[in-house]
Amino acid sequence: GQQVMQIPQYQHVQEGEDFTTYCNSSTTLSNIQWYKQRPGGHPVFLIQLVKSGEVKKQKRLTFQFGEAKKNSSLHITATQTTDVGTYFCAGPSDSWGKLQFGAGTQVVVTP
Amino acid sequence: DAGVIQSPRHEVTEMGQEVTLRCKPISGHNSLFWYRQTMMRGLELLIYFNNNVPIDDSGMPEDRFSAKMPNASFSTLKIQPSEPRDSAVYFCASSLGVDKNIQYFGAGTRLSVL
Numbered sequence: 001g002q003q004v005m006q007i008p009q010y011q012h013v014q015e016g017e018d019f020t021t022y023c024n025s026s027t028t029l030s031n032i033q034w035y036k037q038r039p040g041g042h043p044v045f046l047i048q049l050v051k052s053g054e055v056k057k058q059k060r061l062t063f064q065f066g067e068a069k070k071n072s073s074l075h076i077t078a079t080q081t082t083d084v085g086t087y088f089c090a091g092p093s094d095s096w097g098k099l100q101f102g103a104g105t106q107v108v109v110t111p
Numbered sequence: 112d113a114g115v116i117q118s119p120r121h122e123v124t125e126m127g128q129e130v131t132l133r134c135k136p137i138s139g140h141n142s143l144f145w146y147r148q149t150m151m152r153g154l155e156l157l158i159y160f161n162n163n164v165p166i167d168d169s170g171m172p173e174d175r176f177s178a179k180m181p182n183a184s185f186s187t188l189k190i191q192p193s194e195p196r197d198s199a200v201y202f203c204a205s206s207l208g209v210d211k212n213i214q215y216f217g218a219g220t221r222l223s224v225l
Contacts, residue, residue, distance in 0.1 A: 033213060042202055042216040043154070088154070090214075096161045097142040097208040103153050 136205030
C-alpha cells in the first residue's frame with residue numbers, strides 16, 4: 001500500500017537558523033498537505049499543494065511539491081521558538097478522504 | 112464554527128472498565144476519522160466514516176474497540192474492557208470528504224488506563 005515517509009524524524013535547530021524537512025511518497029499524489037502539532041496540542045492544517053512543482057509561502061515557511069508529485073519539502077527560514085512542534089505531511093490514500101500521514105518531524109528550537 | 116468537539120478532554124479509568132469517547136464533527140462535513148496517538152506508534156488511523164457509514168475499520172486494534180456514528184453530528188469510540196496499553200491520546204477529525212480532504216482535528220481525549 002501507499003507509504004509516506006518523512007525525514008528527519010527529529011530536528012534540533014538553533015534559533016535563527018534555517019532547516020528543511022522532507023516528505024516522500026511511494027506513489028504519485030493528487031495533492032499533499034502539511035500539518036503542525038504543537039506540544040500537547042492537536043494537528044492543525046497548514047497548507048495543501050496540488051500542482052506539480054508548486055511552491056507556496058507562509059511567512060517564513062516555504063512549501064514545495066515535487067515535479068513528479070511524489071515528494072514535498074518544508075523549509076523554515078530564521079527559526080523561532082514558535083516553530084517548535086511536529087510537522088506532518090499527508091497524502092490522499094483513497095477516494096473517501098482518508099489521508100496517509102507521515103511519521104512527522106519533531107522540531108526543537110534552542111534559544 | 113466551533114470546530115470538532117471532543118469529550119471528555121481527559122479520562123482516567125481502571126483496567127477492565129468501559130470507556131466511551133465522543134466527537135461532534137464540524138457541521139456539513141461528510142467524513143469523520145478516529146485516530147490514536149502514542150509516542151511509540153505515532154498517529155494511527157483507527158476507523159473512518161463517510162456519510163455516517165463505516166468505510167474502513169482495519170485500524171481498530173481489537174474487538175474491544177468499537178465505533179458508531181448514529182447521525183451526522185455525533186460519533187463515539189468505545190473501549191470495553193479497557194487495558195493499560197490503550198492509554199493514548201485519541202483524536203477525532205472531520206473533513207468535507209471525497210475530493211475535499213483537508214482534515215480538521217479536535218483537541219483530543221487523553222486516556223489513561225491504570
